[in-house]
Amino acid sequence: MQPEGQAKRLVIVSDAWHPQVNGVVRTLxxxxxxxxxxxFEVTIISPADYRSAPCPTYPEIRLALTHPLAIRARIEALQPAYVHIATEGPLGIMARRACLKNNWxxxxxxxxxFxxxxxxRLPVPLSWSYSFLRxxxxxxxxxxxxxQSIHDELAERGFATLKVWTRGVDxxxxxxxxxxDLKLPRPVFLCVGRVAPEKNLESFLSLDLPGTKLIVGDGPDLHELRRKYPNTVFAGKKEGETLARYYAGSDVFVFPSRTDTFGLVLLEAIACGLxxxxxxxxxxxxxxxxxxxxVxxxxxxxxxxxxxxxxxxxxDVRLKGFSWEACADIFESVLTTIGSAKVLKSRKVKSDRVIPAP
Structure with missing residues (x-):
């Protein structure tokens, strides 16, 4: 039985949040x-709450500029029952440090x-980066x-306590x-996402395909790829109903990325029949x-x-099992109360049940 009041107070710490448009932000x-x-009473701690600076090579991504003690004090003031750290950026690192200091x-x-x-972008060995993430x-x-594929890869690299967490689509x-009707020569081969090096877009843009290649999205490589592939239609960033119409008016969704961990755009495309x-x-x-x-x-x-x-x-046939309800079910099933010794000092403990102090 959960203690009242604090029982469903959840803090999620994320270095990715609005106005960013990406899979992490949509998922959260x-x-x-x-x-x-x-x-649940949910508080998101994000760069929107602090002074921030642009991330090198990703200026639209803001990195929070604050002190670790400020993050620790804020989380403590919220008195959460649960803390979830969604990203490994500055806020995530500070929140993790706060939890470890408090024995949460x-x-x-x-x-x-990453x-x-x-x-x-830089000659950094994968082993160094994965050592930090591990x-x-x-x-x-x-x-x-x-x-499951990411689960298996990370397990081989020594990651522990892994749990597969599905995604959904609206x-x-x-x-x-x-x-x-997009009024483009058919068939229309669509790709939606950030126009950035890691998306491997040139593997798609260099293909000899009939009809039209259509890119929906924005990013640091947009101007260069527009210049290099003048026969491709670059529509820029689209959201909501406008984005849905781009999907619905296309014939095939092409996903050239080799590094995405999931790809919410895959579910969006399938939901539109592509x-x-x-x-x-x-x-x-x-x-x-x-x-x-x-294929x-x-x-x-x-x-x-x-x-x-x-x-x-x-x-209806292809998307069974992919829903935001199922995503939340898995998330809720692994939530673990912080169990802090600091919090327990103000509580009376009877058996294995924790009762909040009046």
Whole structure:
């Protein structure tokens, strides 16, 4: 039995938050909605709460500028029952330090292959980066990972307490819309996401495909790729109903990334009826392989043309098991009360039941 008042007070610490548009932010936004609907009092600690500076090579990502003691004091003042650290950035590092100082139990999640992303930009060995991440996450009671493939990879690298944590998709927003006409030569091969080196977009843009290649998204490589591939349509960043119409009006979704841990855009595309083409790597293997909603091949052109031949897919059949409700179920199942000795000093303990002090 949970203590009253504090019982469902949850603090989530994330270096990724609005106005960023990415899978981490979408996941945490939907998770907060789900947890609040279940009666949890959720506080997000993010860079939006502090002075911040742009991340090198990613200026739209802000890094919080604050002192570790300030983060520790804020979390203590919130008196949470649960702490979840979603990212391994400055705020995540400070929150982890605060939990360890207080002897609090906490959970973490692994969203992004930062070692691979960093290696795209700097000559930093993967072993160094994964050593840091392993120490970071192994201090947690549970580390949530997006797919079984990522689970297995991290387990081989010595990560412990791993738990697969699925994702969902808004089926009311992302849906088949047969009447949408993008007024582009068909077939339309669509890719949605950040226009950045780690997304491996040139593997898609260099393909010899009929019809139109369409990129929806923004990022540091946008201007260079526009110049290099003048026959590709670059629509920029889109959200909400406008984004859903881009999906619905396309014929194939191409996912050239080899480093994404999941790829929420895969679920969005399938929800709109699009077959997916991608590489047989974590993310596509777990989503497309599990759903049968596309073609995976080391030859991306073969995968794209094979997906086109498949035609539209039925999201009701392909998306079973992928829902935000299931995502929240798993998250709730691993939440661990902080169990702090500091908090227990103000409580009366009877048997194994903790009663809050009046």
């Amino acid at each position: 936004t939907k998770l907060r909605e789900q947890m609040e609907a279940r009666g 139990r906490f959970t973490t999640s692994f969203h992004t292959r 070692p691979e992303y960093l290696r795209e 120490r970071f996450h192994n201090a947690a009671e549970h580390c949530l990972v997006p797919t 089926r009311e927003l992302f849906r088949p819309q047969p009447d949408v 077959p997916v083409a991608g590489y047989p790597v974590p993310g596509p293997k777990d989503v497309v392989g599990a759903s049968g909603a596309g 995976l091949s080391d030859n991306l052109q073969k995968a794209a043309l094979g997906a086109l031949e498949m035609g539209r897919v039925d999201p």
